[in-house]
Amino acid sequence: MPVELQFSATIESASGLDSRSAYVIGTKAALSAAGCYAAVKDAVCPNGEVSEEVFDRSVKALEEGDKGDMVPMYGKDAAVMCITQKCSRNNCPARPDTVKGLLKAHVARKKDCIVVLLCEKSYVAALSAAICRSAPPDFNMKSTATKEAFVMTVVVIPVGSGGMEALSDGEVAGLNALKAGIERTRRLVDAPTNVLNTDGMLKEVSDVASDGATGGKVSYKVIRGDEVKEMGMGGLWNVGMAAPAPPALAILTYEPDNASPDTKTVCWVGKGIVYDTGGLSIKSKTGMPGMKRDMGGSAAILGAFEAAMKIGVPYRLHALLCLAENSVDSVAMRPDDIITLMSGKTVEVNNTDAEGRLVLGDGVFYAASVLKPALILDMATLTGAQTMATGKKHAALLCNDLTTEQSFVRAGLATGDLVYPIVYCPEIFMQAFSSEVADMKNSADDRNNALASCAGHFIEAHLPADYAGQWVHIDMATPVQEGERATGWGVALLLKAGGILDL
Numbered sequence: 001m002p003v004e005l006q007f008s009a010t011i012e013s014a015s016g017l018d019s020r021s022a023y024v025i026g027t028k029a030a031l032s033a034a035g036c037y038a039a040v041k042d043a044v045c046p047n048g049e050v051s052e053e054v055f056d057r058s059v060k061a062l063e064e065g066d067k068g069d070m071v072p073m074y075g076k077d078a079a080v081m082c083i084t085q086k087c088s089r090n091n092c093p094a095r096p097d098t099v100k101g102l103l104k105a106h107v108a109r110k111k112d113c114i115v116v117l118l119c120e121k122s123y124v125a126a127l128s129a130a131i132c133r134s135a136p137p138d139f140n141m142k143s144t145a146t147k148e149a150f151v152m153t154v155v156v157i158p159v160g161s162g163g164m165e166a167l168s169d170g171e172v173a174g175l176n177a178l179k180a181g182i183e184r185t186r187r188l189v190d191a192p193t194n195v196l197n198t199d200g201m202l203k204e205v206s207d208v209a210s211d212g213a214t215g216g217k218v219s220y221k222v223i224r225g226d227e228v229k230e231m232g233m234g235g236l237w238n239v240g241m242a243a244p245a246p247p248a249l250a251i252l253t254y255e256p257d258n259a260s261p262d263t264k265t266v267c268w269v270g271k272g273i274v275y276d277t278g279g280l281s282i283k284s285k286t287g288m289p290g291m292k293r294d295m296g297g298s299a300a301i302l303g304a305f306e307a308a309m310k311i312g313v314p315y316r317l318h319a320l321l322c323l324a325e326n327s328v329d330s331v332a333m334r335p336d337d338i339i340t341l342m343s344g345k346t347v348e349v350n351n352t353d354a355e356g357r358l359v360l361g362d363g364v365f366y367a368a369s370v371l372k373p374a375l376i377l378d379m380a381t382l383t384g385a386q387t388m389a390t391g392k393k394h395a396a397l398l399c400n401d402l403t404t405e406q407s408f409v410r411a412g413l414a415t416g417d418l419v420y421p422i423v424y425c426p427e428i429f430m431q432a433f434s435s436e437v438a439d440m441k442n443s444a445d446d447r448n449n450a451l452a453s454c455a456g457h458f459i460e461a462h463l464p465a466d467y468a469g470q471w472v473h474i475d476m477a478t479p480v481q482e483g484e485r486a487t488g489w490g491v492a493l494l495l496k497a498g499g500i501l502d503l
Contacts, residue, residue, distance in 0.1 A: 002110060002136045002145070005152045005183070007128065007175040009167040011040075011114065016047040017077045020151075021111055025081040025102065025131075026118035030159040031059045036118060039157050039164045043114045049074050068098045079106065083119075083127070090394070094123035096130030096416035097393065100482075103134040110136065112151045121158035121165065125503040126416040128156060128175050129492040132182045137485055139190035174311050174501050181307030181495075182488035184208075188299040189486030192292050193275040197245040198323045201272060201295065201302075205250045205321065208306045215312035216256040224248040233366070234339040235347070235358030239273070240324025242332035247324035247359075249366065252302075254309050254317040264315040264374050267367035268305065268494065271356045271380035272298030272323040279326050279352030280334055294356070296480035297379035298323065300490030307491060308500045317498075318371050322359035326352070338438045342366060343462040348435040351443035356382045357455050358442060361462035368467045375404070377472040378459055379490055385451035386475040394420040395476035395489070398456035404470045408497050417493035419474060423450055426457045433458060 022043040024031070036059075037052045044050040050073045058071040062082035070081045081102045087093050107113060119127055131154055156175065158165040167175075188196060188204060196204075202222060209220040225246035229237040233249065240247025256263065273294040277283060283291065298321040305319040333339070337349045339358075343365045347358065360378050367376050386396045394412075397419040399405035405421055412419040423429075432444035432454050440461065444454040456473040463471060479489040495501035 002138065002140065002149060003107070003152050004149045005132065005135050005154065005179055007154050007156060007172055007179060009156065009172050011042040011116070011155050017049045017074055019112065021077040021106065021109070021113040022116070023079050023081060023103065023106055023113065024116045024118065025099070026083060027085060027120070027123070028062060028064055028082050030118040030120070031062070031080065031082065033159050033163060035164050039118070040116045043116050043155065044073065044078050050078050055080065068095070068102050070102055076106070076109070090418070090420065092126050092413050092416040092418065094119065094126040094416065096126040099127060099130035100134045103131065107135055107152060110146060110150050113153070115152065115154045117154060117156045118159050121160065121503070122414070124156055124158060125178070125414060125492060125496060125501060128154065129178060129182060129416060132179050133487055137190055138183055138187040171503055174503060177307040177310035178492060178495060178501060180310065181303035181491040184306060185299045185303035185491055186486040186488040188302070189293050189296050189480060193325065197274050197325060198240070198243070198248055199245050201274060201298065201321065201323050202248060202250060204302060205252060208302060209252055211306070211309070213254060213309040216254050216259070216309070218252065218254050218309050220250060220252045222248055222250050232340065232342045233362040235341045235362040236322055236324055238333040238337070238339045239326050239355040239358050242329035243325035243327040245325060249363065250321040250323060252305055252319040254305070254313050256313060256316065259316055265318070265371060266315055266498065267318045267320060267371055267373040267376045268301045269320045269360060269363040269367055269376060269378040270298030270301035270322065271295070271360055271378070271382065272321045273356060273359070274323065274325050276326045276353070276355065277328055279328060279355060280332055281351050281353040282328065283353065293480055293486065294381050295323070296381045296476065296486070300476070301379055301494070303488065303491045304494035307495055308498070311495070311500055313498070313500055318367065318373070320363050320367055322363040324359055326355045341462055343464070345440065345462060346438040348438035348441045350441045354443040354455070356380050357458045360459045364459055364471070365462050365464065368464050373469060375470040375472065376463070377474065379474045379476060381477040381480050382475040383452050383455045383477055385455070386477040389422050389450070389452045390420045392478045394418040395474050395479050396420065396422045396452045398422055398424055398453060398473040399471065400424065400460070401470045404472060408472060408493070411493055411497035415492035415496045417479070417489055419493065423453045425453070426460060429454045429457045430461060
């Protein structure tokens with residue numbers, strides 16, 4: 001592990017800047033607030049390195065440009081950084097998207113460091129998640145990779161109208177749980193399939209389930225191989241049957257200590273295609289690289305579940321991971337095959353590369369019919385059309401309930417895991433899947449017809465007819481990565497939207 005990142009509310013026994021670095025980051029208003037230097041002094045001036053005069057002069061020199069600004073205070077070992085407050089209504093007001101550009105090069109030096117974050121309390125979750133993403137990622141198989149970890153301590157100091165405030169122990173624990181979830185998600189999404197196939201994902205599930213939970217207990221079950229087929233999960237089975245490691249549905253459950261039969265139940269369902277060749281509708285040589293990330297939805301849900309169980313959840317929470325490798329073999333699913341999903345509906349396969357919706361169709365039906373939740377959320381790297389619809393930073397959000405849709409938009413704005421609603425209209429878009437020989441096809445007939453909405457509605461079509469709860473679909477095909485690296489997108493969103501992270 002290249003970095004051991006930990007959140008704290010206080011700066012404790014900081015060593016001199018000859019042995020570690022210190023970076024103060026925040027909004028210009030917070031950095032200019034009375035008492036700011038006193039709050040950060042132990043980080044930037046343990047042995048007289050950065051005086052109050054130098055700090056104040058550096059803060060005044062900061063310019064609030066579109067990307068923020070940075071002013072060195074003690075060579076490369078101390079700097080103050082300003083996060084811009086320029087923001088449109090569809091962006092997170094905390095502007096976490098600018099943090100990585102300010103911080104990454106400094107923490108990439110792999111030297112012990114203290115990062116002091118000063119901001120309005122409503123910005124803490126978004127900026128803390130952004131700092132986690134600025135840290136060097138865990139997964140690295142370079143032969144020259146360092147084996148020695150460095151320590152990155154993030155001290156969070158909320159700034160209110162009355163001056164400097166302090167986080168509670170519970171709030172610090174929540175940030176450390178968020179950090180653990182983001183780290184796991186990034187590591188899993190970065191890992192190639194020869195390192196992390198369905199066997200590897202199930203090992204991760206076991207590891208999470210065996211860790212300690214707060215305020216409840218965690219259990220899990222796995223439905224795998226022939227049992228998937230015998231239970232009628234024709235989507236999951238047919239997508240994954242050609243791969244050496246068989247497909248699986250993993251179900252993690254958090255049960256609160258005070259749960260009763262009336263306790264609310266929520267299900268998160270993740271697409272976990274550990275590699276997507278496209279199947280017999282095979283991807284191109286340029287379209288296939290990067291398909292190790294096609295399990296990003298399951299990775300984010302597993303990371304969020306890990307964080308949730310450490311924080312504690314006031315309701316029953318299930319995380320369902322639909323795990324398969326969409327491979328090519330003599331027994332692979334073919335275009336023109338007609339398969340039957342767990343819902344009992346038949347699907348004419350006209351594109352084996354539209355596989356995510358097939359496994360999720362089984363996942364949401366199992367969730368609704370067996371677990372009886374009030375809310376089902378599925379998360380997936382589902383379509384290239386997501387990028388065209390909502391861009392590289394905003395995931396596409398499809399929801400059958402306006403109030404729930406708005407709550408997820410607000411959670412995205414609060415955490416920086418941005419979502420934007422796409423058109424919800426199943427009575428029109430499901431016509432695109434019309435089949436002469438089955439209940440539906442699996443790929444829409446018009447490539448110019450709101451494909452992100454169409455794909456989401458295909459999943460929704462496999463919910464039981466009597467399901468009366470909320471359904472949320474999130475297509476995060478592009479936010480899952482930035483360049484060649486995973487972002488850990490989705491963990492903070494799920495915790496905030498689920499009322500689990502109280503920051």
